Amino acid sequence: MEYTDVVMENFTCPKHVGEIEDANGVGQVGSPACGDIMKIFLKINGDGVIEDASFKTFGCGAAVASSSMATDMIIGKTIEEAGKFKNSDVVDALGGLPAEKIHCSVLAAEAIQAAIEDYHKNKA
């Protein structure tokens, strides 16, 4: 198994680690494959734009790198745009993942969707 340099960079120096105190959308998902857990925090402004995003991850190198990359990619996007965010977007940005690690990127995409859902729920 071989991780790309981008994966290793995002693992060693992950961006957006931690919690956002005043997050208004929080999503946590567990991987049915290996049991790992990812939590995503979103701060969405009145215009529906993701102002800030952060993560906490209990998982492998690919899971940490996927969380870092995914949060970085959705910051500045509208929730509509982020709603279309797919795990393949993360995989591409990371320069690929080993086949058995694709599910880790799925976790990131699902956690983001869960956080957006949570935001809608909070608003309603």
Added chain:
Amino acid sequence: MKRIYLDHAATTPVDPAVVETMLPFFTEYFGNPSSVYTEGRGVKKSIEAARLQIAKAINADPREIYFTGSGSEADNWAIKGIAMKNQAKGKHIITSTIEHHAVLHTCEYLEKQGFEVTYLPVDEDGLISLDDLRNAIRKDTILVTIMFANNEIGTVEPIKEIGEIVKEKGIIFHTDAVQALGNIPVDVKDLNVDLLSISAHKIYGPKGIGALFIRKGVPIDNLIHGGAQERKKRAGTENTAEIVAFGKAAEMATEHLAENAAHMKKLRDLLIKGVMDNIPQVRLNGHPEKRLPGNANFCFDYIEGESILLSLDIIGIAGSSGSACTSGSLDPSHVLLAIGLPAGVAHGSLRLTIGKHTTAEDINYVVDNLIQIIERLRKMSPINADCPIDDAVFDKAAHHHH
């Protein structure tokens, strides 16, 4: 960057003296040991000298040593060979839940062929119970196979006591001693074993060469059919270079057993103390005393093993983990589950195995850095004492597989 290799249970570097011994067998002494002319006869003699070295290392007769292509082959041969040869007497085999896959998957294969296998459980330290063994023995039990020392958690099983029980019942007893050789004394006469597997690459010998001890008179079928090598028991032109290398490695391992074991044990205890004293929420896996001198196996709560391994690798340290994420199959280690750890805890496992060249400076470097790595990964983790793991997630994950 200097590398600190702490995965000696996975494999060891070939000792330079062993390399020196084996090299001429690729060029000068290339003859086929089965040939009658000088080139062949000389090589044959070297193989027999290596057989004697191996025999001495485990207190066997050289005629009881059969070279194989690996420790895995020795395990396969022992189990399948005994099962096939003795199936008229019965089709029941006893093993444990923490065996190496070379034993477990062989037993699972035999189950598909109509054999019945009892997998003895282990306690939280990884020991099987002698009472469980006694209760599991049936009239149709033909083989008991229990490993000498576990490769993951380092627990050393009571092989001598098991041997006594099994011998009394007239059942054949095999032990996988791949992790034991070179680390603890291995004496087939003292242990009451009928078959015993060993492998060269765990004792500073090359990969791809192993041996099976078969006590004289034990009825066993062949696994590899063909030519008359290994006294008609294991076909295939001998891997001469590696056989002489294995002989040399076994001789060195025996000669330096006490000093190597004492050295490893001292560093192991330094490592265990350093980790347990300085890192909160950690547990030591495996038996506290009855364990291999070089084995340390920890579980760190709230974090995942592959992340620990990658973090260690970046700063020059090589270790291993039983985490689902590192396994390829995405299953957590069967050994960690067998000692009762929930899958979520097995997730944070780290095995560091010390070798004869490891130094105290290496260990101090590892402990210092591990403290920071664990802290960093815990800060990144969504779970902690207040926000414990949702076991449902792991149950679901387990369900997903089985």
